[in-house]
Amino acid sequence: MAQIEMRNVQKFFGANQVLKDFHLTIEDGEFVVMLGQSGGGKTTALRAIAGLETITDGKILINGKEVQDKKAADRDIAFVFQSFSLYPHMTVRENIAFPLRAVRMDAAERDSAIKEVAETLQIAQHLDRKPSALSGGDMQRVAIGRALVRRPQALLMDEPLGVLDTELREQMRAEIKRLHIARGSTSVYVTHDQIEAMSLADRIVILHDGVLQQVGSPDDVYLHPTNLFVAKFVGSPVMNIADVHIEGSRVALPGDGAGFQFDETTLSKLQNTGDGVTLGIRPEAVLLSQKKSKGYVEAVTTNIEPLGSHDIVDVRLGDTVMRARTESGFVRGEGAQVWVNLDPSQAHFFDNKTELNLRGGA
Amino acid sequence: MAGVRTPRETWTNRTAIFAVFVALVIMLTPIYWIAATAFKPRNLATTIPPTVAFTPEVSPFVKLFTKRSQLREQPTQEEYDAAPWWEKMVFDGGEKVVRNRKTGEVRSSGYGDRFKNSLIVSIISTLVAVSMGTLTAYGFSRFKVKGEDDWLFFILSTRMLPPVVVAIPMFLMYRVVGLNDTHMGLIILYTAFNLSFAVWIMKGFIDEIPKEYEEAALVDGYTRMQAFFKVVLPEALTGMAATAVLCFITAWNEYAFALIMTNRNAQTAPPYIPSQVGSGLPDWTVIAAGTLLFLIPVAIFTFLLRNHLLRGMSFGAIRK
Numbered sequence A: 001m002a003q004i005e006m007r008n009v010q011k012f013f014g015a016n017q018v019l020k021d022f023h024l025t026i027e028d029g030e031f032v033v034m035l036g037q038s039g040g041g042k043t044t045a046l047r048a049i050a051g052l053e054t055i056t057d058g059k060i061l062i063n064g065k066e067v068q069d070k071k072a073a074d075r076d077i078a079f080v081f082q083s084f085s086l087y088p089h090m091t092v093r094e095n096i097a098f099p100l101r102a103v104r105m106d107a108a109e110r111d112s113a114i115k116e117v118a119e120t121l122q123i124a125q126h127l128d129r130k131p132s133a134l135s136g137g138d139m140q141r142v143a144i145g146r147a148l149v150r151r152p153q154a155l156l157m158d159e160p161l162g163v164l165d166t167e168l169r170e171q172m173r174a175e176i177k178r179l180h181i182a183r184g185s186t187s188v189y190v191t192h193d194q195i196e197a198m199s200l201a202d203r204i205v206i207l208h209d210g211v212l213q214q215v216g217s218p219d220d221v222y223l224h225p226t227n228l229f230v231a232k233f234v235g236s237p238v239m240n241i242a243d244v245h246i247e248g249s250r251v252a253l254p255g256d257g258a259g260f261q262f263d264e265t266t267l268s269k270l271q272n273t274g275d276g277v278t279l280g281i282r283p284e285a286v287l288l289s290q291k292k293s294k295g296y297v298e299a300v301t302t303n304i305e306p307l308g309s310h311d312i313v314d315v316r317l318g319d320t321v322m323r324a325r326t327e328s329g330f331v332r333g334e335g336a337q338v339w340v341n342l343d344p345s346q347a348h349f350f351d352n353k354t355e356l357n358l359r360g361g362a
Numbered sequence B: 001m002a003g004v005r006t007p008r009e010t011w012t013n014r015t016a017i018f019a020v021f022v023a024l025v026i027m028l029t030p031i032y033w034i035a036a037t038a039f040k041p042r043n044l045a046t047t048i049p050p051t052v053a054f055t056p057e058v059s060p061f062v063k064l065f066t067k068r069s070q071l072r073e074q075p076t077q078e079e080y081d082a083a084p085w086w087e088k089m090v091f092d093g094g095e096k097v098v099r100n101r102k103t104g105e106v107r108s109s110g111y112g113d114r115f116k117n118s119l120i121v122s123i124i125s126t127l128v129a130v131s132m133g134t135l136t137a138y139g140f141s142r143f144k145v146k147g148e149d150d151w152l153f154f155i156l157s158t159r160m161l162p163p164v165v166v167a168i169p170m171f172l173m174y175r176v177v178g179l180n181d182t183h184m185g186l187i188i189l190y191t192a193f194n195l196s197f198a199v200w201i202m203k204g205f206i207d208e209i210p211k212e213y214e215e216a217a218l219v220d221g222y223t224r225m226q227a228f229f230k231v232v233l234p235e236a237l238t239g240m241a242a243t244a245v246l247c248f249i250t251a252w253n254e255y256a257f258a259l260i261m262t263n264r265n266a267q268t269a270p271p272y273i274p275s276q277v278g279s280g281l282p283d284w285t286v287i288a289a290g291t292l293l294f295l296i297p298v299a300i301f302t303f304l305l306r307n308h309l310l311r312g313m314s315f316g317a318i319r320k
């Protein structure tokens, strides 16, 4: 097991900079998930750690030793690819044995290692089959088995569940988590599925355009996003975003005269650069009421999405449409009159220019 | 779908079978003709209309492998009785087998040697072209090569001239370096000729092999060379088989260079067979026998690799 550190890593493909001044320390035994949109550089970062991609500048350390100039074979790291990870011309057993043959492990030891991994991953009955005869889930189980069998320093996974259907993904997700807890292997997992990230990660790394946006626990990135990108990227339905006008203790939405009352000290602490402020508030922090009460502002519902366990209600406030999460059946129909308030403790303010969270984020 | 066919499908199916049948007849008729002629007595070989019913003989094959001359006088009864069965056939055809004056050994016609030359040259040049082509294609497919497209075009451009155009300069150059009429000379020539083709076809196949396969091997502790042999090669075998068949056929059938570059020592079968047409009155049965034998290696080679070949031919087409 190992600690992995990336220091000032830069990666260019031609003139295109894909990793920008990348700083990250992954602790021994930690499960880190890299989350980001397509093209964000997640795969590139992972491949750089594995040694499949050379880096343009910076250092990569495994257990404190610089490895950026070492070949992939010498880094003792395992990699699970999204697809095409099993050799079609070998049986499952041969596939799992393949990394062990590289280190010339003796046959008896090899057999027991294969047996152990096959039992952990419940693929023992498939050992003598060819990969083409396996289901998608079993293929990825075998791929993970092949990665784990030689007990590598760290396990890197690039969207290993990306090609599976939803049900299987959920099941495999649980298995990966169980496996991680049992083995405690340092793991880096790439995905663009935030539910996967939230449920697996000790820490989530959010990447956008090759820049690290935020590193933190799932709660951290959800509750304290450092900037507008993270705020919008994490959470479903997405956070409500609105340009606001702050006057004393009042936060006014465009076209809405009344505005919301906030604690004046909170608002005065915002490090406003003078470029204006954007309010971000998650649907569960938008509070609805059937009757007029103090601090509530009048609004009209425009759309209702009943989702069974809860409803997502769109309300129009001045020129802004906000989405609120309510218990199911709370509002009967569109065009109904409701009163809206915001939970000030869950409100975020972002500078319009820097897009940073003015309440400090994480 | 399975089992149940609409009338329209049945009709389409029958048409397809009929079309295949017609194509087969057109393609197989010349082969039947050659096969039939190879077993005919000489006097039936050129009758008009062609003789269909005849008693097959192996005498054309006996004549194919031996050197013969016209009989001036009939052999004596003792001579005839003492002769082995195959020599009797030659006597019956009004010819006699030429023997070495001192040892009495039967002189061969040279067809066997030419056939052997064809095998040596075609097999070796195919092996070399396919292996070099695969390695080159791998390089182009997996590494950043500066001016990759230009290089590939340059490689292909060697196929743009008809080979005869360069035959004379090649002949002169070969004479200087002493490669005329040697196996090595023809092997180099055929390898060079097939290489561009092998590179292009193999590049197509290797591009289709996901690079994750090798990368997985690289992180698992293998060198790139090991990864190539353990992972890429097994996956590329189908393509290599298809390429090998095509290279082999090209080398096996090559006529122009073989005619110009070789005469005795390294001559292959293609220039030899028609040379027999020109010597006196052609014996078409012998020429047919030589041609028929000449077809066999390609047929065997293709048959052995047929599964690979079918998959290989459709591989790129389906996935691209």
Ligand SMILES: Nc1ncnc2c1ncn2[C@@H]1O[C@H](COP(=O)(O)OP(=O)(O)OP(=O)(O)O)[C@@H](O)[C@H]1O
Residues within 6 Å of the ligand: A013, A018, A036, A037, A038, A039, A040, A041, A042, A043, A044, A045, A192
């Ligand atoms: N080998 C390469 N040569 C040139 N550009 C590349 C190469 N690999 C990746 N890139 C570029 O680098 C950027 C980041 O790619 P990367 O694959 O790391 O993104 P990603 O976050 O993994 O995206 P995805 O979610 O789609 O897998 C992209 O703009 C991509 O076009």
Ligand SMILES: [Mg+2]
Residues within 6 Å of the ligand: A042, A043, A044, A158
């Ligand atoms: Mg990726």
